[in-house]
Amino acid sequence: MSKRIVIIPTYNEIENIENIIRAVFALKMDFDILIVDDSSPDGTFNKVQELQKEFPERLFLGIRQKKSGLGKAYIHGFRWALNNNYDFIFEMDADFSHNPNDLGRLYAACTEQNADMAIGSRYVTGVNVVNWQWLPLLLIKIRFCPQ
Numbered sequence: 001m002s003k004r005i006v007i008i009p010t011y012n013e014i015e016n017i018e019n020i021i022r023a024v025f026a027l028k029m030d031f032d033i034l035i036v037d038d039s040s041p042d043g044t045f046n047k048v049q050e051l052q053k054e055f056p057e058r059l060f061l062g063i064r065q066k067k068s069g070l071g072k073a074y075i076h077g078f079r080w081a082l083n084n085n086y087d088f089i090f091e092m093d094a095d096f097s098h099n100p101n102d103l104g105r106l107y108a109a110c111t112e113q114n115a116d117m118a119i120g121s122r123y124v125t126g127v128n129v130v131n132w133q134w135l136p137l138l139l140i141k142i143r144f145c146p147q
Contacts, residue, residue, distance in 0.1 A: 002087040007077030013094040014042040038067040
């Protein structure tokens, strides 16, 4: 059986963290979770530590000393997952901007359709977010929709 892990970087996600963890663990397919927290002042990591008692073999926590950015949090998580022999590594946000129900589809794309990598994006059909300034939207459009 392949080992699957979801990396969720956090900073001040106390209101979302329990719900996202429970949503992933409620899936029919087993996924472990690694929370990479940047010492959230709101105590996100404390909530994760509490939940680790309920999910001791599936929920892991890395606490970094300071807020160092999303990219570095993912690198930290990828290294941890590789060092712990995971076969499949997924990444998602704690705020449900990524749907946990899509994890099975992403896994199937790799295992059933022989993809080396699967990317789920809300921008596949174009940019459709509201209340963002035009510059980030332009950068996203350029990055995800090169011509």
